[in-house]
Amino acid sequence: MSKFEAGMEAMVDMYIYETTTLLEQLDQILMKTESASSFGEEDINEIFRIMHTIKGSSAMMGLENMSTLAHAIEDMFFIIREEKPVITNTRDLYELVFNASDLLKAEIELLQEDSYSPTDFSGAKQKIFDFVDILKGKAPSGGTDQSAAQPPAAAPQAAAPAEQKSSEFTAVRVFFEDDCKMENLRALLIINKIRDDCEKLEYEPADIETNPESAKKIIENGFIIRFKPNGPVENITREIEEALNVKSYEFISAPAQSAPAKEEKAPAASAPAQPQQASPAAEKKTEPAPQKEEGASVEQINNLLAQSKGSGAKQSLISVNLNKLDQLLDMVGEIVITEAMVTANPDLKGLQLDNFQKAARQLRKLTDELQDIVMSIRMVPLSGAFNKMTRIVRDMKVKLNKDVDLVFEGEETEVDKSVIDNLNDPLMHMVRNAMDHGIEDTAEERIAKGKPAKGTITLSAYNASGEVIIVVSDDGKGIDPAKVLAKAKKNGLLTKPEKDYTEKEIYNLIMLPGFSTNEVVTEYSGRGVGMDVVRKNIEKIGGSVSVDSKFGQGTNFIIKIPLSLAIVDGMEVTVGKSIFTIPINSIKESFKLKPKQLIKDTSGKEMIMIRGECYPLIRLYDIYGLEPSYTDLFSGIIILVEAEGKSACLFADELIGEQQVVVKPFSPLLNNFKVKQNGMAGCTILGDGSITIILDVNNIISNF
Amino acid sequence: MTDTELYTEVSSDFMTTGGKVLLFDIEDNVYGVEIQYITEIIGIQPITIVPKVPDYIKGVINLRGKVIPVMSVRKRFGKEEIPYDERTCIIVIEYDNIAVGLIVDKVNEVLEVDPEQISATPDYKSVNSNRYISAIIETQTGIKLLLNCQKIVAE
Known part of the structure; x- marks a missing residue:
């Protein structure tokens, strides 16, 4: 996989996971708003945020096509949010966004293949730009890519008239380590970090977010930040010092150089001028997440804050590699088995060990709980x-x-x-x-x-x-x-x-x-x-x-x-030396047979009469060719089972007890021999390490 | 079954480059399994019977939390079973992500096989157990039969 820069490959999984989740969220929002046929402020912000994150992380991964497409949508929603245009053709808008979401999803799929080459999204982007033009009240211009790259700069300029800065600005020139790559994005990270501590903030080159070429300028001239701190200057210089890959920085106090930056102010730079900026310190404490929002305006951060109250639950989730969960499950299985090996060790037989038994009981309780938790982790709705x-x-x-x-x-x-x-x-x-x-x-x-x-x-x-x-x-x-x-x-x-x-x-x-x-x-x-x-x-x-x-x-x-890996409450029954597990939810009752309940039909087929109902009798040892302890129906136990409206009585030797078990599917090798049709749903490992077979009552009733 | 088919059944690497083979005894014959398919070798374990399967499938064992089927190689080759003793072993092989345990009388040694020692099996349609042999290895100590893991697992 040479498609990513060295060192990025480890992040690919995370990127794919994150982006997929975001796109799913996007779809949900779109669907919700479409059926409600109204875009709430929060929804717009959420879409904006999703696209923004995708844009940022795609750029980080060097996936420029995805990044720019996400950017185009972000811009579109920026305009929708800022200018609140009357959207006449909502349906087109939805089509556009859905389409873009599909393209991104497809690209993510492609990304996971070895032979990946970036898809060209310029067609989709053009459509978005045309739509943006319509939104702005212009006729579709069929503009070139050049004009396409401009909207981000144009929109904020309209929204926030350029402000004059004073000589109170402190200017710092930052140099990054040689060959640290993606200097523009690293610069952006610094900007994001110090934004909250600055009353006013400008930087040069200003197009670091959108133009990868700016990295070259940074290498040549350094990255110039001009800011007016709202606290001690040291706070900011410390942030800069601590930032990744920063080689050196120097103070320059030449406000005159700010001229070029003023012309092409990035959206972020306009933020400090807006009134919502009132208490940046407080925001920082309550919600660290928005700091990640590259280039997001403070207003947006505030909106996010408002939403984040509702989304608090999201943050208590983490994503875990499934392999690790598999390993954990196996490990817990082993612990349970080992625990049984220790506490039921033959060496302990005949010894009076009161304290040991107490401790062993405690251990058993804990391992049981551990097992339950691990199993429940893997279950998803x-x-x-x-x-x-x-x-x-x-x-x-x-x-x-x-x-x-x-x-x-x-x-x-x-x-x-x-x-x-x-x-x-x-x-x-x-x-x-x-x-x-x-x-x-x-x-x-x-x-x-x-x-x-x-x-x-x-x-x-x-x-x-x-x-x-x-x-x-x-x-x-x-x-x-x-x-x-x-x-x-x-x-x-x-x-x-x-x-x-x-x-x-x-x-x-x-x-x-x-x-x-x-x-x-x-x-x-x-x-x-x-x-x-x-x-x-x-x-x-x-x-x-x-x-x-x-x-x-x-x-x-x-x-x-099937129950595959699901947890089932099972009843263990013995038939000779074999132990079977019958899912509790298919058991109606179990009882010892009384002579008057047994009926035989003309062909000798046995039936059992319970409360006026007649049920066929299936002897488990008989259908499975096992050596039972009892062939006499009155010595063993009868279990009345039901599945899908059909009932039957099973005859087994003894009931052992009830236990929660993890279902392990049969090996494909055994599936070749139609074990499922023969009434076996899978197997499970008991606490002492022995295996029991889980019966599939439905198949037993239908096939025997 | 043609010659070419036979060749494809053995991992082509093995035919050309040779490799390590674990030898085990069944009755008077010495068989070999390519070491690349072997997960581990364990002593005989308690086996849980699975009803309604061919008699050479002895049941399933618990291999550290995994349930894997075990088969008697003797039965599979149509020979009489002998009681298990302390030398009886289960060789756990994995082919195509399917694991299976092979119950054998005893395991011998690991043999480094050169390509020139390997020859393809003759094509006897009538000999049934021949299906499970993918090649013949000639050594100074005698002939070893190389087990076809794919057939063992898949059929």
Whole structure:
């Protein structure tokens, strides 16, 4: 990766993470304001801040194309904020910003590939500049890049008429270490640092923020700062001294040299003239973050301050590398196992160790808590994945001209982080499908069917019998089984006679590779790969997808994600030497059998009667070919289980106890042998290091 | 299966440059595993039975918090199993991010193999266990059979 300067590569991850998060925030703000159809002052400031940060960090990374694009948007919002123009074509504005956000996101994606070359954003930038011109009341000029670079300087000049400075200014010339690179940005850092301590502040070259060429000037002439401190001068010189890469600085008292700087004053320089500057020291104490805001005006800082009260929660979050969490989880697992090895050590057998036992109990309690905490760290709510869909629906609403509401249910349901990462693509495909194929093309069509004119797509999530179930449903056309069957037949996808297919089987045909009922390939779906990809992605994380539809009424896509790495409350039962874990939420009750409850049908199949209901009996040792301690039904234990509305009684030797367990998925090697279909959902490691197999009650009931 | 396919199954590096191979015994044969696939060698561990899988999959073990399947190489090659003793070992190999433990009678030594000692396996369609052998190594002490880790893990 030679795309970054040496020493920058370590920061790439951080940069990508930060920028992606910011862009997501941007989308959310845009979506919120678009549906409310009003830009609040705070929203504008927030967008401004996001773009500003992206601009700064992109420049830092040497990604000039991204930096300038972000800059263009920043400028646009600067004008919107400062001049409060009447925006007549809001929709264009949104398109512009959404488009830019997409471009930036795509660029970030590209960045993660090895063969990265910067994309040219000049087209997008030009559109923004044209729009800015419209905002300013000018006709679209089709201006050149030259004029494009100017707005930042032009706008603040209009906003803050050049002020005359007096000879009270102290001037300092700063030299940076040789070869420290990006002198202009380092200079900017100094400016940001000392800004709060200065009543007035100017610097030269003034275009350090926008013009990388200014670095050369700084190397040649030094970086000249002229300021009027509002405290002792020493405060400022100390800041300069402490700044990174500063080689030396000298006092020069030649105010005459300020002439060139005056002409091209950067937005920041105008800040001190504004009234909001009243108590810079107080601001500094309450909110250090704005200091990072390169070139932000004090007014903006104040606005940020106002918002930051609400966003206090954000600052209590840190981002951690997932690998570290994996390691932590493994380590805690080991501690738990070691703890059991120590406290249940065979050497201690028969000894009277009261104090040891007390300490051991305390240790166990602590390790249990530690385990719980570590597991909960990895869980993230689905809301993040859901929120991404808002954007897709919004885009498609505009393009397809369909009016649709996106509704979330249970978005607070938590799944493991690794699952979320694999969910985005499938969800996107399904939402697109619902928008494109599901919802009727026109409102009239919907009204004719007695539905509300506005379509609804619902994303819902909930926990059920140890699985996370996510349903993407729409109230659209539904799937026509006849059409699906015909299409499948045409594509040679049928494996048995047509009439043998049940309705459910027919719907699930659409998940087969190379199937698509939509004759027309659109931008969004219909390439015939969609559902196939969805299925593959979900299966990759060990889940399953099924389709349910009522023709004319709507379609449900049901994703079931296994417990993979989720925490389950489980009941341990023994069958011979084996221990199985049954998820507590699928257990209805457990009991010893009484003779009168047992019924046999004519073929000898055993059933158990409980409170007037009859349930099939499944002997665990029988289906798994194990050596049980008891074959006599009255000696062992009966567990009544239920999953998806179906119930059965399982027969095992004994109940051991209840425990919270981390689910570990089976190795792909074992998945080849259909362990899942055979009713095994995964395994888990108990406190003493032994492994138990977690039963998948649903599959046991359906397959045995 | 053609000759070229056979060659691609062995890591081509190994065919041309040779490398280190861990030798282990199964019955009278000596087998080898390329050292690059080996994560570690451990003594026999308590094995948790996984029902409803082929009999050569003995179950799963807990390797420091990771659950990995173990298979009996004897069973896999269609031989009778013998009781485990203190020399029984589990060789943990990893191929394509899939880890599996191989239960072997005992491990021998690590052998540095020169390319000229390696020859491709003949193409006997009828011999079943031949599928798991990717090459033959000739040494002064006898013939060693190089295990095909990909086939072991994937099939």
